[in-house]
Amino acid sequence: MQVSPVDDSLEQTELRGPRARTRKLMLDTAIALMQKGQTPSISDVAEAAQVSRATAYRYFPSQAALVHAVVDAGLGPILEWHSDSNDAEVRVQDLLKTSMPRILEFEATFKAALKLSLEQWAERQAGTFGDEPPFKRGHRVEMLQKAIAPLKHTLTEFQFQRLAKSLSLVYGLELLLVLKDMWGLEFEETQDIAAWTAGALVRTAIAEAGV
Structure with missing residues (x-):
């Protein structure tokens, strides 16, 4: 940021x-x-x-x-997240543990922002979007790259970015949309699934790098 x-x-x-x-x-x-x-x-x-x-x-x-x-x-303290650990998996788990309760607390706010993003996308597709500056999302990219920073020199650039992109599927509002809204899960279970999946992704990336 x-x-x-x-x-x-x-x-x-x-x-x-x-x-x-x-x-x-x-x-x-x-x-x-x-x-x-x-x-x-x-x-x-x-x-x-x-x-x-x-x-x-x-x-x-x-x-x-x-x-x-x-x-x-709404993101508040999430944007100030920091970890002293050199273990990427520990850092990712800490980011999830720190972030997701806050995202749940401001779920309505983030859904309203997502609604604006989708409406603007539809207007651009229809050619009706005017001079209004677009609303862009993107904090999660920086946060996830920060979380896996210890792997920056362990993975290739392609592997590093692929891991960050993969982790973005289990971090943020979309996690709640899929597991809470679609599957009807309680928040604790969404947290457990996110942590399990994130851990598996980090370990797989490290294994593929032959570390």
Whole structure:
């Protein structure tokens, strides 16, 4: 994840200032709406937060920017995940254990974001997507590559990326969509299946590399 450098004094001023409070009000309002399963527009959030549309657009110039901010807030501590272990399997299991309860907590938010992504895809296919910036998903790519980083010099680049891509099938919202929504499993069982599958994938990748 790339973070633009910010002057500390300016950041502290903004955190204490009215602009920061207005932005937080809008973000909290958007989070509340998305936790109800809605995918709000800027106008929806402005109305609910009782601020003008002009003010709302100064903080979030597009629906994509708004939803990105809400998703990042929902992910919260997941984005700060770190492991000191040099064992890739241990790291992957820790990432799953850390992430999935949070993803469950904000399941409605992430489903609303997925809905926006799918709607925009359908509009692009139909040629009706306008000038609105697209909403793009992608944190999981970085998180999984970070989790298996100890294998960076053990696997070939192809093997490393294949493992990361394979693990993406058992990490994130889609895990809940398949196992919880389609199979009707309780969360604990989805966690167990994800951990079992992830462990098998890592061990298979290592075995194929002849380590």
